[in-house]
Amino acid sequence: MRIARRAERIEPFYVMEVAKAATRIAREAAGSGRPMIFLNIGEPDFTAPPMVQEAAARAIRDGATQYTQACGLDALRERISGWYATRFGVDVPARRIVVTAGASAALQLACLALVDQGDEILMPDPSYPCNRQFVSAAEGEAKLIPTTAEGRFQLTAAQVAEHWGARTRGVLLASPSNPTGTSIARDELARIHAFVRAREGITLADEIYLGLSHDEAFGQTALALGDDVVSINSFSKYFHMTGWRLGWLVVPEALVPVVERLAQNLFICPSTVAQHAALACFEPESIAEYEQRRAAFKARRDFFIPALNRVGLHVPVMPDGAFYAWADCTTLAARLGVQGSWDFAFALMEQARIAITPGRDFGTADTARYVRFSTASSMDHLREAVARLEALAG
Numbered sequence: 001m002r003i004a005r006r007a008e009r010i011e012p013f014y015v016m017e018v019a020k021a022a023t024r025i026a027r028e029a030a031g032s033g034r035p036m037i038f039l040n041i042g043e044p045d046f047t048a049p050p051m052v053q054e055a056a057a058r059a060i061r062d063g064a065t066q067y068t069q070a071c072g073l074d075a076l077r078e079r080i081s082g083w084y085a086t087r088f089g090v091d092v093p094a095r096r097i098v099v100t101a102g103a104s105a106a107l108q109l110a111c112l113a114l115v116d117q118g119d120e121i122l123m124p125d126p127s128y129p130c131n132r133q134f135v136s137a138a139e140g141e142a143k144l145i146p147t148t149a150e151g152r153f154q155l156t157a158a159q160v161a162e163h164w165g166a167r168t169r170g171v172l173l174a175s176p177s178n179p180t181g182t183s184i185a186r187d188e189l190a191r192i193h194a195f196v197r198a199r200e201g202i203t204l205a206d207e208i209y210l211g212l213s214h215d216e217a218f219g220q221t222a223l224a225l226g227d228d229v230v231s232i233n234s235f236s237k238y239f240h241m242t243g244w245r246l247g248w249l250v251v252p253e254a255l256v257p258v259v260e261r262l263a264q265n266l267f268i269c270p271s272t273v274a275q276h277a278a279l280a281c282f283e284p285e286s287i288a289e290y291e292q293r294r295a296a297f298k299a300r301r302d303f304f305i306p307a308l309n310r311v312g313l314h315v316p317v318m319p320d321g322a323f324y325a326w327a328d329c330t331t332l333a334a335r336l337g338v339q340g341s342w343d344f345a346f347a348l349m350e351q352a353r354i355a356i357t358p359g360r361d362f363g364t365a366d367t368a369r370y371v372r373f374s375t376a377s378s379m380d381h382l383r384e385a386v387a388r389l390e391a392l393a394g
Helices: 005-009 014-028 050-061 074-088 102-114 129-137 157-163 186-198 253-266 272-282 284-310 330-335 340-352 379-393
Strands: 097-100 120-125 141-146 168-174 202-206 229-234 247-250 324-328 370-374
Touching (some): 005 129, 050 284, 074 097, 097 102, 102 202, 102 229, 102 253, 129 141, 129 168, 141 157, 157 186, 168 186, 186 202, 284 379
Parallel strands (some): 120 168
Antiparallel strands (some): 324 370
């Protein structure tokens, strides 16, 4: 059977391959009294709060399960608009918001609407691997630009200007970022967008971790820069609805009918039950719960990052959001007699029963030295992981 070239271009998602290996090792070690600690997947240990769960049950009980409009429930678009106003002080009209089947669908719709064959999209290296695959699936080319700790592992306006070429269509930025948990400084983001706008390009902002910012200097939406920014967001991270597969896209008003037409054909609509449930995310009781959880994530970060540094897993930039630690494993890997983050990750699974993610997925800019830890697990799990790492480091 002949496979389409676009499918052949899509690279493996190594995070999932490591996860399969971790599950196998955990199964083999069952009963040993030392269970695997999974710090490899970026999924909150919290689930949807009670009001959200009750809203889903009520929708099912009341038969509110039929198709919605492709752009989502009007009431949910209004709630999202209100969240931007109250949380960030930004006016985002509901008519510019398209509810999607997760942030993945939002990225796919944005890329299909804006990226033509051969178009280049500039992205930082390291960055979340699936983002560049969406560009590739739209027949475009993700051009990864190496970043450094000095630049918070984010692109600068100078780098965007240096790498902008005849085929460049725009930039795809993530703030806060997966895998580094770092954000782009507000002034730098404004300079990037001004440069892109002057060249009639597009600024795509992956903001799915925006609600989990811990520093007021960074926790602002790129939508404040103008109506021409395209923002991708999700109910998975801050709102803790990972498996519900619900997200949204904010686009310029002229782009709404284009995205709607694509969504009608590709998805019909997002999950109706998930949409009705998500209405309850914005109730004061739910927001209070989310803010308590955000504080818990910050406490985990504040405990775990210094501990990593102590055992020789150097985190060069303190994450200001999300729930990740991007750590240089060179020193500890040498102590274990292995080289590179891939072998180190497997050594850690075998010797300490800790599952992490090697840097291989996230790009090529020195990523063989780095591993990603997820601090989305409980504090008890993080404390046990630290104890095991300390024992391993001697």
